[in-house]
Amino acid sequence: MAEQQQAGHKTVLSGPPTGVDARALDEAVRFTSDLIRIDTTNRGGGDGTERLAAEYVAEQLADAGIEPRILESAPGRANVVARIPGTDPAADALLVHGHLDVVPAEAADWSVPPFSGEIRDGVIWGRGAIDMKNTDAMVLATVRSWVRTGQRPARDIVLAFTADEEDSAAYGAGYLVKQHADLFEGCTEAISESGAYTFHAGEGLRIYPVAAGERGTAWMKLTAHGRAGHGSKVNDENAVSRLAAAVARIGEYRWPVRITDTVRAALTELAAVHGLPADLDDVDALLDRIGPAAAFVRPTVRNSANPTMLDAGYKVNVIPGVAGAFVDGRIVPGGQEEFTSTMDRLTGPHVAWEYYHHEVPLTAPVDAPAYAAMREALEHFDPGAHVVPFCMSGGTDAKQFSRLGITGYGFSPLKLPPGFDYQALFHGVDERVPVDALHFGVRVLDRFMRGAGTAQAPAAAGASGARDGEVGA
Numbered sequence: 001m002a003e004q005q006q007a008g009h010k011t012v013l014s015g016p017p018t019g020v021d022a023r024a025l026d027e028a029v030r031f032t033s034d035l036i037r038i039d040t041t042n043r044g045g046g047d048g049t050e051r052l053a054a055e056y057v058a059e060q061l062a063d064a065g066i067e068p069r070i071l072e073s074a075p076g077r078a079n080v081v082a083r084i085p086g087t088d089p090a091a092d093a094l095l096v097h098g099h100l101d102v103v104p105a106e107a108a109d110w111s112v113p114p115f116s117g118e119i120r121d122g123v124i125w126g127r128g129a130i131d132m133k134n135t136d137a138m139v140l141a142t143v144r145s146w147v148r149t150g151q152r153p154a155r156d157i158v159l160a161f162t163a164d165e166e167d168s169a170a171y172g173a174g175y176l177v178k179q180h181a182d183l184f185e186g187c188t189e190a191i192s193e194s195g196a197y198t199f200h201a202g203e204g205l206r207i208y209p210v211a212a213g214e215r216g217t218a219w220m221k222l223t224a225h226g227r228a229g230h231g232s233k234v235n236d237e238n239a240v241s242r243l244a245a246a247v248a249r250i251g252e253y254r255w256p257v258r259i260t261d262t263v264r265a266a267l268t269e270l271a272a273v274h275g276l277p278a279d280l281d282d283v284d285a286l287l288d289r290i291g292p293a294a295a296f297v298r299p300t301v302r303n304s305a306n307p308t309m310l311d312a313g314y315k316v317n318v319i320p321g322v323a324g325a326f327v328d329g330r331i332v333p334g335g336q337e338e339f340t341s342t343m344d345r346l347t348g349p350h351v352a353w354e355y356y357h358h359e360v361p362l363t364a365p366v367d368a369p370a371y372a373a374m375r376e377a378l379e380h381f382d383p384g385a386h387v388v389p390f391c392m393s394g395g396t397d398a399k400q401f402s403r404l405g406i407t408g409y410g411f412s413p414l415k416l417p418p419g420f421d422y423q424a425l426f427h428g429v430d431e432r433v434p435v436d437a438l439h440f441g442v443r444v445l446d447r448f449m450r451g452a453g454t455a456q457a458p459a460a461a462g463a464s465g466a467r468d469g470e471v472g473a
Contacts, residue, residue: 195410211410
């Protein structure tokens with residue numbers, strides 16, 4: 001069995017490589033830190049730049065002999081795409097995509113400078129440590145290890161590092177799908193962010209939720225028209241009052257439960273893990289009984305609409321003729337018709353609404369070979385894992401790539417310690433990721449990506465019982 005020695009954050013591996021080599025573990029850490037230090041803040045509306053990060057990624061790929069293409073949709077809005085040939089030319093290709101941009105970070109709120117990439121006590125700190133420069137780094141480290149060790153995946157792997165995911169994707173995945181669809185020829189499935197992390201559900205239960213669906217995005221603009229006038233006069237056609245009433249109705253509305261196939265599978269498996277009957281006739285009661293794991297299922301059992309912004313008036317004693325608001329709506333797969341009719345009813349006769357950003361909901365099969373291979377890879381490196389499908393409450397670039405017929409999964413493996421609140425760190429303060437979690441992620445990604453989508457998972461290496469790519473203590 002291979003042996004590991006620690007010298008700071010340096011890993012020394014002896015023995016023949018059976019998966020990723022020790023250098024890949026070190027590179028995953030270094031690349032994460034380096035990428036965090038490149039400020040790729042996306043403020044929306046076209047205000048962002050990913051060029052330096054794209055050049056960094058392209059350099060790491062080229063250094064390993066993998067040919068990258070940098071594709072700019074606008075000055076500074078850069079994407080990187082590369083293809084790694086597999087050993088089976090008849091197999092469908094797998095797309096592995098991750099975004100390079102990050103949301104803004106207010107330095108005064110952080111314990112460390114958010115773009116420092118500081119490594120402290122075995123943890124990497126900074127904006128993008130979870131969302132999702134860590135995954136970009138793990139993917140880079142994995143494919144570079146293949147080149148060094150002479151390994152190849154079974155199917156073609158297409159890598160895409162994108163711009164603008166944190167806004168509309170117009171400069172990133174949307175641009176690639178519209179202008180460079182040929183680069184994704186043969187891709188049938190994809191993996192990206194927001195899945196396969198450790199969720200500690202109490203009593204030693206380690207759940208790994210793998211995303212097999214996403215709610216649709218329905219960002220709306222509401223406009224109320226009325227009669228402008230003096231603030232001292234009675235006005236029963238007040239645009240602000242009309243808008244406020246509609247916003248209140250939307251905010252208070254309780255959407256009915258709508259169970260999709262992915263959510264049904266999640267509830268059934270979570271109930272089994274907790275030794276409970278899967279009573280889907282009373283979903284809210286079941287969610288109350290399955291403990292902490294309900295947190296990643298509860299937002300996806302129904303549509304939602306949350307008022308987020310208001311825009312009305314310019315002077316306290318003037319009743320404006322127009323008032324506006326914005327609502328963040330999310331739609332479960334199959335829930336579009338209900339969403340539309342409900343919004344028509346809630347806004348009422350005096351308030352118009354329209355989409356200013358609308359993306360389709362997604363669903364992915366949980367009985368597919370690719371999902372089975374994800375489960376196998378996680379269980380291989382954490383035999384106590386309970387792998388459960390779930391539907392994301394938000395959205396990713398998978399929506400864009402779905403236009404090419406590519407089925408997307410959220411699979412960004414991390415083995416996290418108890419008390420580590422992964423979800424709270426998305427777009428949160430003091431975003432960080434443990435070094436050990438990245439090491440686990442590289443091993444799992446390697447195993448899955450080398451044999452992804454095959455009916456039979458890769459065999460464990462060696463008669464000694466060592467796990468594929470594992471470094472023993």
